[in-house]
Amino acid sequence: MLDSPLFPLLCASIFLLAGFAKGVIGMGLPTIAIGLMSLFVSPAMAAAILILPSVVTNIVQMLQGGAFKRLLRRLWPMMAGLCVGTWAGAGLLAGEGNPVAAIALGVALVAYALVGLCKVSFHAPARWEPVLSPLIGVATGLITAGTGVFVIPAVPYLQALGLEKDELVQALGISFTVSTLALAVNLLRADLLNPAIAWLALAALAAALAGQYLGQKLRGRLDPATFRMWFFISMLALGVYLIVRRSMALL
Template sequence: MSTANAFLSASPASPGFLALLGGTFLFAGCVKGVTGMGLPTVAMGLLGLGMPPVAAAGLLVVPSLVTNLWQCATGTGTGALLRRLWPLLLASAAGAGASAALLARLDPLWTGPALGVALIVYALHALWARPLKVPPGAERWLSPLVGAVTGIVTGATGVFVMPAVPYLQALQLGRDALVQALGWSFTVSTLALAAGLAAHGALRAPQIGWSVLATLPALAGMALGQRLRARLSPQRFRQAFLGLLLLLGLELASRALR
């Protein structure tokens, strides 16, 4: 039995597990509703405090897929956007599917700290790095390279954001196109990770059932976040969100030293 299925077999329907599942996805959905991203990243960070990352990755498959497809449906010009981004998306899918064995097979003693490092790198970059801009002509070879690296990080940690998010921001897409591009990137990564985990026996019916259930608080949180977006300072909320990711990352990464 895989680490993920062993964990879920030992803890389903317990009050603590249900509270962790509901609270995590309600908050992660709220973050996505306010910022347009962050559900998988927040969910992986919070769930990783109480379970192996491979179990957390299985639980976020359906909520991440549903909320990202919702995000993909916004905006116009989808065909042109996909024609531009397909090298990134294809390489990301290939990388995530191929490297999912790392998350499925490695000891949580190592995958937990790896998840923590991924969260730290993303939070620090988003907080302090200067905005990037892709030079003219570089997109042709950068897109598949960034996609492949993103896929490998996704397969190893369950986190979809690095380096795809800063790269997409550097393409100067415009607000609506960027939100849609992030949705497509996360959707492809989610599907590829799910396929990779299933191929290695780390994603089975019990996880899918709990993942479907987790979609309800995720959607409720996303709706709440969209309502709160007009009342909150986006900059302050973003700083608080990234600060939380940094703290979660430090906690998870420090487990390798204990």
């Protein structure tokens, strides 16, 4: 698929859509990008192409707002756990042709979608944060290392902290940035980040930034709740499809 002349256009289209979702609801770029790209390439290759767009768009999100230093002081145990978990799981993201990583990705997408659709809400008392934050970080890191998706359980946990809307968006940016950089270390060790995909990553970055800008511009005209609902429905359908499709390869 990488050799197809249509693949760069396909890649750019996926990242345009993923960036748009991020612009509207503040998340969704890695989930959409990894999920859709995995229909055509391995999750490992999809994650390699994702690194640059994810880092840049998340840094932009992370630095928007005045709570960066305060959030970093509060969340650093979780960020440390993210790194530990991701690096401990190095090698879990299988290479080309192995359906296990795609099945794991499908399970992660289904779990993420169900949590969102069921509107499951949690509350994490402040006194529990010193224990919960590193544990959530390690768990998210292990899932990141195995699937390339870094939303479970990090996103529900950050939502459970009772942050204000703008603080939550900024906290998600911090978490996603750290997760992406930690995953990049794993991919570098596996020699998956190389000049051969650099031009694809740059095209994906341009498309993601364009989508993010468009999503931010249209955020006020769209109903975020409705958009989020269809986003989760799409991720649920995609996750089920990946599980069924890749499971057939094991039979």
